[in-house]
Amino acid sequence: MTDDLLLRVVGRRAVADRVVELDLSADGDAALPAWTPGAHIDLVLAEGLVRQYSLCGDPGDTARWRVAVLHQQEGRGGSARVHELLHPGETVLVRGPRNHFALEPAARLLFLAGGIGITPLLPMIAAADRAGADWELHYGGRTETSMAYLDDLRRRFPERVRARVEATDGLLDLDAVLGTPRSDTLVYCCGPEALLTAVEQRCAGWPAGALRTERFAASAPSGESTAFEVEFAQSGVTATVPAGRSIVEVAEDHAIPVITSCEEGVCGTCESRCSAADRTIATAC
Incomplete structure (x- = not known):
């Protein structure tokens, strides 16, 4: 992970209802x-107020980073602060980038987006098209005016973009899109939890690893929470993590510093290596 960067807002525009696009640049x-x-x-955005946003610009542009932020009216204040305070000329502390949703090559790529979930898919679509890949996008939203970048996507890729406006067309027809498993296809999906859950259900019969998702918030845990032991290797401390508590909370009890950000299990800031199982787990958040 890179050091913190102080970036300046050098561009701002509305790209949909309650969605503002920001271009960020170093001096x-x-x-x-x-x-x-x-x-x-x-x-x-403030002390203790850190939010994650997908980069949705051009990876080849090393001078600017672009994000698009939906004002979550029932959110916890992060998006409201972006909309209210981050205007051209203002500065913001930035960390990253990190990627837990990387695009991998495949004979065929299927992109599914719900609302603001289109943002991480935009550079994927551009990369897939440049590579000459066989791809298509299914993009759903409540209204056309709420669907960021829809007009541009339709203009650039009229044969590959399938938009579904809930107000007039209903929800994405996932049975039609995902009803037949394909061994040559990777599915990338980002959007609200209801969409991700529905896609996961329909991809249950697809080859393992075919579906890649990115969530706005942590999914609800399955099964009953139970206590377990964890060893903090660098400190040599072994502690019990009670049911209903996180590893980070127990680490703090023992004065063991752990860098966190979203505290929801989404962003990957607290991701650590679990040597016993030889796999990566999110230890806190």
Whole structure:
């Protein structure tokens, strides 16, 4: 992970109802760290107020990073702060980029987006098209005016973009899109939890690893929470994590510092190596 960067808002425009696009740049247009489609950055909006937003611009543009932020009226205040305070000329502390939703090559790529979930898919679509891949996008939203970048996508890719407006067309027809498993296809999906759950259900019969998702919030845990033991290898401390508590909370009880951000299990800031199972787990958030 890169060091913190103080970036300046150099562009701002509305791209849909309650969605504002921001272009961020370092002073003097100094080169920003490289990123790949699917990556996100953290915006540090205040002390203890950190939010993650997908990079949705061009990875080849090393002078600017672009994000698009939906004002979540029932949210926890992060998006409201972006909309209210981040205007051209203002600065914001940025961390990242990180990528837990990386685009991988496949004979065929199927992109599914719900609302603001279109943002991480935009650079993926551009990369897939440049590579000459066989791809298609199914994009759903409540109204046309709420669907960011829809007009541009339709103009650029009229044969590959399938839009579904809930107000007039209903929900995405996932049975038609995902009803037949394909061994040559990777499915990338980002959007609200209801969409992700529905897609996961319909991809249950697809080959393992065919579905890749990115969530706005942590999914509800399955099964009953139980206590377990964890060893903090660098400190040599072994502690019990009670049911209903997180590893980070127990680490803090023992004065073991853990860097966190979203505290929901989404952003990957607290991701750590679990040596016993030889796999990566999110230890906190």
